Amino acid sequence: MSKDYKTIEHSSALQRSGGDPDMKAGPGLLIHRIVCYVVLTFFSLLCLFFFYILIINATRAHYDIMRGFSFFPGGSFGTNFMSAVSNDTIPILNGMLNSLIVAGLSGLLSVYFSAMTAYAIHVYDFKGKNFIFNFILIIMTIPTQISALGLFTMCSDWGLRDTYIPLIIPAIAAPTVFFFMIQYMKSSLPLDIIEAARIDGSGEFRTFNTIVLPILKPALAVQMIFSFVSAWNNFFVPSLIIDTSTKKTLPLMIAQLRSADFLKFDYGQVYMFIFLAIIPVMIVYFCLSKFIIAGVAVGGVKE
Amino acid sequence: MAQPAAVGMQAPAKKKGGIGKYKKWGYIFMIPFVVVFLIFQAWPLIQTFYYSFFEYYKTGLTWVGPNFCGIDNFAAIFDFSRVNLFALTYNTLVMWAIGFIPQIIISLLFAYWFTNVRLRLKCMGIFKTIIYMPNLIMASAFSMLIFSLFSDIGPINEIIKTFNNGEPFRFLSNTWSTMGLVGLMNFMMWFGNTTILLMAAMMGINESVIEAAEIDGAGSGQIFWKITLPLIRPILVYVLITSLIGGLQMFDVPQILTGGMGSPNNTTLTLIMYLNNNIGTSRNYGIAGAISIVVFIICAALSLVVYYGFAQDKTTREANKRAKAALKAERARRGQ
Incomplete structure (x- = not known):
């Protein structure tokens, strides 16, 4: 923090000597900057506070947690971890694996097939193309919850209850991924390449898989992350579809935790459960935050 | 959302590599999605x-x-003697507004600061990374965390007890504090995302517009209210409506926080929580269907506002034109 502070002063001093329009702002600008940093730091700390407490509490024993806040980690991380993973009513490791399967497959399917659909609209001319394009844009904002009743009864009729099919397959039709892909293709997929591939005798399907997909890689990666995270965090649909405890995904286990009697909790274990549900996504986020934030911004400009 | 609409309308005319024999591939590639x-x-x-x-x-x-x-x-x-649509919509919208109002204010402020050329703030990358983080966190897990911290025996109440003669404040037995916690979580989860969207919009503003205003002697407050805000209005509308649509779907956070009860006394029961209860627990498909259809109609109407609202955004273009003309005149005057 202190280092930043000097640089700010330095740069504002430079501006003053440079005689640009900032000159009349003078000390006002410095105060403005300080206010900005204070407010930004406050909200950043607010965001970090709850997660810091979560991580700290995951390392503390139950009796220690009940005494109140602490800003220093305790020594019970191992104990909490072992008691969490050996809990039979909430098989958390099973849940993490289930979530990984569901989210991983949904992510892959949604980027692959939505890119394919975007490719169809972008490259080919056919009847009904504009209708389909506009139709997909319209369905983009329609929430999936409203068809949940139909999905639920349909899955009951077809014996798809308690399977992952209704959680994974619908990801193939992902309007937001489609839209992002088509925007990306407009800016970075030259049609000449496809023409050239045709002249070289490549089939259309092969062209898409071996030439087009590699070009789309950056966009695919960003959308893959978003699809993965939303499937990982999805609560509403799985809560209706999945019943067996070994098939439950993480959000359902969190719900199970909530419906237990909270006065009898081992809180070290509870925080460990929450920690395990959150941490994989957080690790991915902090490794790739630059790309993720750029992805949000690009989506925003285009949308 | 609507810019896409505009894009879609322009797209048709262009002939792309679709000579007759390739046409069928367009259909084939669409099959899985459709x-x-x-x-x-x-x-x-x-x-x-x-x-x-x-x-x-x-x-x-x-x-x-x-x-x-x-x-x-x-x-x-619509029967007022029992849990009805108005009460559910009211609960949902109040909790949405508690989160949205601070969210739009803080996001506007941050986006303005981040894009302000004169401020030249450092470490923006770190701030952006931190404030966007809660958006990716599992809402149900976040809600469970808040529940653990604010429950009657949680650490927040340990602090409250020391000031309150050993009595805890029962956050979840009180409508407003429960709604407040839901609003707080929604705020934290979405203000980073909104900041990034608004930033992108503000960076898209033609710099000559701001320059022209500065030459005319406008202060930074005037520039913000009279230039930045009107110019990003389309994105503001987009943020408002998508947030409203998202708000109507509010489920995870209040569901976990209140254990699916909408306690106290159904005052924090949202539309989708009620839908979930009718499908999953009480199995009243007729009521569940009716709720779904009403939510569908509201969301569809809101989506159409975005879809058409963007397509005819004259103000932006006019303001840009006017500013450019002013700048040109100013330059010409100086040149002489």
Whole structure:
């Protein structure tokens, strides 16, 4: 923090000597900057506070947690971890694996097939193309919850209850991924390449898989992350579809935790459960935050 | 959302590499998307519509119906003597607003600071990374965390007890504090995302516009209110409406926080929580269908506002034009 502070002063001093329009702002600008940093730091700390407490509490024993806040980690991380993973009513490791399967497959399917659909609209001319394009844009904002009743009864009729099919397959039709892909293709997929591939005798399907997909890689990666995270965090649909405890995904286990009697909790274990549900996504986020934030911004400009 | 609309309208005319013999591939590549959409979204939606006109529920172990009952289900959800649509919508919208109002204010402020050329703030990358983080966190886990911290025996109450003669403040037995916690979580989860969207919009403003205003002697406050805000209005509308649509779908956070009860006394029960109860626990498909259809109609109407609102955004273009002309005149005057 202190280092930043000097640089700010330095740069504002430079501006003053440079005689640009900032000159009349003078000390006002410095105060403005300080206010900005204070407010930004406050909200950043607010965001970090709850997660810091979560991580700290995951390392503390139950009796220690009940005494109140602490800003220093305790020594019970191992104990909490072992008691969490050996809990039979909430098989958390099973849940993490289930979530990984569901989210991983949904992510892959949604980027692959939505890119394919975007490719169809972008490259080919056919009847009904504009209708389909506009139709997909319209369905983009329609929430999936409203068809949940139909999905639920349909899955009951077809014996798809308690399977992952209704959680994974619908990801193939992902309007937001489609839209992002088509925007990306407009800016970075030259049609000449496809023409050239045709002249070289490549089939259309092969062209898409071996030439087009590699070009789309950056966009695919960003959308893959978003699809993965939303499937990982999805609560509403799985809560209706999945019943067996070994098939439950993480959000359902969190719900199970909530419906237990909270006065009898081992809180070290509870925080460990929450920690395990959150941490994989957080690790991915902090490794790739630059790309993720750029992805949000690009989506925003285009949308 | 609507810019896409505009893009879509321009797209048709261009002839792309679609000579006759390749045409069929356009259809082939669309098959998976269209088929899955029809089976897993369109058909369930039709089913939902269908059930909304039927009496169809489970009592004990026996099923009643499906018997056609006209609009009885819709009449039932407008019945004020029980849990009704207005109360649910009110609960949902109040919790949405508690989160959204601070969210839009803080996001506007941050986006303005981040894009302000004169401020030249450092470490923006770190701030952006931190404030966007809660958006990716599992809402149900976040809600469970807040529940643990604010429960009657949680650490927050340990602090409150020391000031309150050993009495805890029961956050979850009180409508406003429960709503406040939901609003706080929604705020934290979404203000980073909104900041990034608004930043992108503000960076898209033509710099000459701001320059012209500065030459005319406008202060930074005036520039913000009279130039930046009107110019990003389309994105503001987009943020407002998508947030509203998202707010109407509010489920995870209040569901976990109140254990699915909407406690105290159904005052924090949202539309989708009620829908979930009717599908999953009480198995009243008629009511569930009627709720779904009403939410569908509201969301569709809101989406159309965005879709058409963007297409005809004259103000932006006019303001840009005017500013450019002013700058040109100014330059010419100086040049002489």
